[in-house]
Amino acid sequence: MQTIPIERINMNDRRFCISYPLQDDALLSSIRMEGVIQPLLILDKQPHTIVSGFKRIEAAKELGFTDIPCFVMDMDYKKAMQASIHSNLGRVLNIIEKAYCVDKLFTMDFSEEEISGVMSMISLGFYEKIIKRMRALANAENFVKDFVLQKNMTMQNVEKLLGFADHEIKDITEMLNRIHTTESMMREILQMLSIMKLKYGNIDFSAIKGMNNIYDLKRSLKYSINPILSGLEEDLSEIKNKCALPPSIDIKVDPFFEKEYIDIRIRANGPEEVKGALLKINSILDAGYIRSIFGLTTY
Amino acid sequence: MGLQPIEFVETKGDIVRNCPGTKHHICCGYKTIDLVEGCILSCSYCILKEYINTPNIKINSDIPYILSQISEAIDAEKTHILRFGTGELSDSLAIDRRYRLNQPLVEFFGETKKAILELKSKWAQIDHLTPFLNPYIVISFSLAPQRIIDKEEKRTSPLYKRLKALRKAQESGCFVGLHLDPVIIYDGFEKDYEYLIGDIGRIIDLKRVLWVSLGLLRFPPKLFNRFLDENRKNLLYGEFVRGEDGKYRYVKKERVRIYGMLYNLLKEQEKDLFIYLCMERKDIWRSVTGMTPEDNEALMGLFDSRIKTLYGGIL
DSSP states (O other): OEEEEGGGEETTOOTTOOOSOSOOHHHHHHHHHHOOOSOEEEESSSSEEEEEOHHHHHHHHHTTOSEEEEEEEOOOHHHHHHHHHHHHTTSOOOHHHHHHHHHHHHHTTOOHHHHHHHHHHTTOOOOHHHHHHHHHHHTSOHHHHHHHHHTTOOHHHHHHHHTSOHHHHHHHHHHHHTSOOOHHHHHHHHHHHHHHHHHHSSOOGGGTTTOOOHHHHHHHHHHHHOHHHHHHHHHHHHHHHHHTOOTTEEEEEOTTSOSSOEEEEEOOSSHHHHHHHHHHHHHHHHTTHHHHHHHHHOO | OOOSOEEEEOOOSOSEEEOOOOTTSBOOOOEEEOSEESOSSEETTOTHHHHOOOSOEEEEOOHHHHHHHHHHHHHHOSSSOOEEESOSSSOSSTTHHHHOOSHHHHHHHHHHOSSEEEEEESOOOOTTTGGGOOTTEEEEEEOOOHHHHHHHEETSOOHHHHHHHHHHHHHTTOEEEEEEEEEOOOTTHHHHHHHHHHHHHHHSOGGGEEEEEEEEOEEOHHHHHHHHHTTOHHHHSSOEEEOTTSOEEEOHHHHHHHHHHHHHHHHHHOTTOOEEETTBOHHHHHHHHSOOOOSHHHHHHHHHHHHHHHHTTOO
């Protein structure tokens, strides 16, 4: 092990880097307190190329360190790549780091058997679809990677997101960065945006860009791709408003307006309340509101 | 064509089955014969891709066993005139010229004279069968505007060939069936269907059409994502909801409008056409056709009447 001046290490050469992001607050605090305990692995050439320790050197530099402990090794690029991956396997890799592993192995012409072995170690199946997704993610812009990590996106949603054009991804990530979403909401939104794009050839972001609420966003997208269904929902809501139903009575219609029947629910605490509810139902029946509701489901 | 491996099998068990139909919708009581499993045609909307988990085409080569199963089904039915088809798990004609699979079935139905065999296809090659055709065989084609055939029904015959084959079948003494199924909503589809139905009326003798089915596009949820991945604009252009059977269908208001339009266009061509809706709800039947078959049994009754009207006493 040697102590090497940081300026003699090429920090821009990231061909063996699989860490993302390089900024790590916990590591920064630890190095501030204890210094760099675990030496870097660097190649014996000038300037030195880092094999592992990208986060450590980033933190050390930020803390104003001028030199850093290193193991200087002489090895070929393939061995160095393998060393980089294996030195990181002791921790849980995030999805971007896994994507980097896959992409770099392909870029460095590892055999299918070698790649398949590494993919299995990082819990990825060696399938064309997965490889394609991972390589696309590895080569995506940093704001996309940050978004994927911040939202803790599943591979399925990542694939949907990367299916959009670059300028659309920018708009989508900007829009969704402002909104709290669950994984299933994200899936729904991305699916609706895909349908909108497929149907109309583009996504009209001007109508949805300013939305800060997931429900408004969903409603707006739904109106755009399901205008008939949204219209029926509005009609139903209008009729129900006119009915002025008390909380003890509810009229339920099939959400897709498929079923011919409707459900009328009464909650009552005794015969008098039942009588009152029936009187109310009779009055909305006489006013033609029930018929109007049936008109939304039966033709 | 013919890139998929062909496998000859002798499957025992239920080769002749009731068409599975779909829950909460009215179905016609069709009997399916699993003569071939898998298809060499490549329709983008085909649900077989979800159900059959192998690229192989399986041909059931035990014809005596299949015929015995058909016989049993005919003998067991006391009420209705049975309608059989081989187009459930495959296209009835796509590989038939090469393998001559239908000929023994065609001859069997001609000799038995108790039931109908429908050969349903998008592959317009029937010359090899015409010497054997008889009144108990119905040659049917699925028909769609050429624009849809070009985009979504790869490797199938063009529309004009399908219509010519139907005409040829009629000239050979057969009744024919027309299946406007799946009807797909896309930009300008109304006009295309108007022209299509006009062409049908010009080329085919509509008095000798045994039945016409109408079925709007419907598919299981898995296919939705596939259509999206494959950018199938035509297939996802309309507005879909999940039906009671879990399948995606166009929103009911649209279904009623489109069925009504097609029904009226067809009736304008020939008022006596027997038109049925494939796997649809009671209320849609009522508003489109004015008929209200209460259940599958009632629809089978309508088929019986239609067959009796066209066949007289011979069935």
